[in-house]
Amino acid sequence: MRKDTSTNALNEKFINDTCGMGRALNIVGGRWKPAILYKLYRTTMRYGELKKSIDGISERMLVAQLRELEEDKVIERIVYPEVPPRVEYRLTDLGRTMGPMLEAMSNWGDLHREKTGDQTKGSSND
């Protein structure tokens, strides 16, 4: 057990920030958001690249999720007024502040996989 201030402070944070947590979840927690963010966190990508790299996603969903992330100010949409249309997506500065959170999530996900001996390994039909 930790000091009251420690554990309590942490708990208190959860209490006061259940919404903050919900907000975070709302932004990164869509069905395709993780995949999109995962890609964009590494590099800027074009619409078509994203579509190809995220296997199974439909245009409808890709656009929808992209728009949401854009609205949440975590990604940026850059349109190049060229003859063959070109649109690039990349994280905003705010988007980059997700780093620690995403890492924490990723780490815990890995830990959880270890501890539970994961079953959902990529052997799913696809």
Added chain:
Amino acid sequence: MRKDTSTNALNEKFINDTCGMGRALNIVGGRWKPAILYKLYRTTMRYGELKKSIDGISERMLVAQLRELEEDKVIERIVYPEVPPRVEYRLTDLGRTMGPMLEAMSNWGDLHREKTGDQTKGSSND
């Protein structure tokens, strides 16, 4: 019950497999999961207590989410073989390792709220 054969489920599985992040999201990312987890993060609780403390949740959902969390090994279900049935729920050790992640999410949600100057702040305390 959800059909594993549906395209939907397949895609979801794929996402969860993409990285630990998806896995983490899948576990804490339900509609009521945050609320349940934050309650149980503080203390062990009985089914009825949870139901009462989480305002608005239906039995159907509470049980469903509880079962999922249990299956994910982050919470524990303890049944007391007493005449008036008594069932308690509490975090497992693995569940407690979520602390840093939950905090990171909470923090970022907070930061995001500041940066975007949003309004969603209806923290309903106990």
Added chain:
DNA sequence: CAGCATCCGGTTTGATACTG
């Protein structure tokens, strides 16, 4: 008390076809 079964409506998603 704890929890499951069933029905039902609203929302999300996927597939497909079409446009600038």
Added chain:
DNA sequence: CAGTATCAAACCGGATGCTG
């Protein structure tokens, strides 16, 4: 290339009633 439009299916969650 980068989307938009539309329809139907799947899913989610709520309300209600029933059981041990």
